[in-house]
Amino acid sequence: AAASLARSEAKSGRTDLIFLIRFRHCCLLRNQRCIMAYLYDRLLRIRALRWEYGSVLPSAIHFHMSAEEVEWFNRYKKSLATYMRSVGGEEGLDLTQDIKPPKSLYIEVRCLKDYGELEIEDGTTVLLKKNSQHFLPRWKCEQLIRQGVLEHVLS
């Protein structure tokens, strides 16, 4: 009788242990999932920045990125550049340009903040002062519009 009691006690003890181990493992896995989801979401945003903002990140955002994220961004940039060079013939093709279908070579823009001087093809410079309006080549302005410096004005 004593032997069977000891045996059943040992068995219930083991069940308790299994429960405990499983419980703890569950919690660890959940924490891991949460962290992964968070880091992955950050990565997707960082990737989107290359397309929506440009190849140089604003210092404020760069400041908040981990070293690994910065390295990831640089490697992604490089990968993208290699790919873009390989398509579209000799010069390659800048896929990050003309994301919205272009209607004309020149566009009307308004300056949203003081930016300074911008040099255009023929060598002249334009002063981008807040609230000034200009008629400029589309490809030159595209990045500045995406960065919030200029505003695309539709006629």
Add this chain to the structure above:
Amino acid sequence: QGSKLEIPLWLAKGLHDSKRRLVSVELPKVYREAWRTVFSADANVVDLHKMGPYYYGFGSQLLNFSNPENPEIAQTILQTFISRFRRIMDSSQNAYNEDTSALVARMDELERALFRAGQKGLNDFQCWEKGQASQITASSLVQNYGKRKFTDMDG
């Protein structure tokens, strides 16, 4: 042993064993027979946000717990979606520039995501019709970051 607890789904899932040694799950009200009858009568009148808000997602996860009622539960969830979908799609495609809060109030999160997708399609189309599709816009990632922070860094 034999005690009743409220634990999160992920924990229940981790502890559950097909040999059912550790935990058994009690179905939440919405998925039980009484409510299932309501759904089969008219699924459109039910406030799925109140009963959820993740009615479909959570219900699908519940099927992991080898409950004898699983086939009925699965059927109900599927039929509910089928009967409600038409209205959701219709309203998302026809509500332009109006307050949709009343429409959305009784939708669960899955339905809300579908509704939002429909609205985005509608808005993008209207934008295109107005000739605004070619307007270059600022990167939303940067806009939300807040102008103040940038000027602090540029300082």
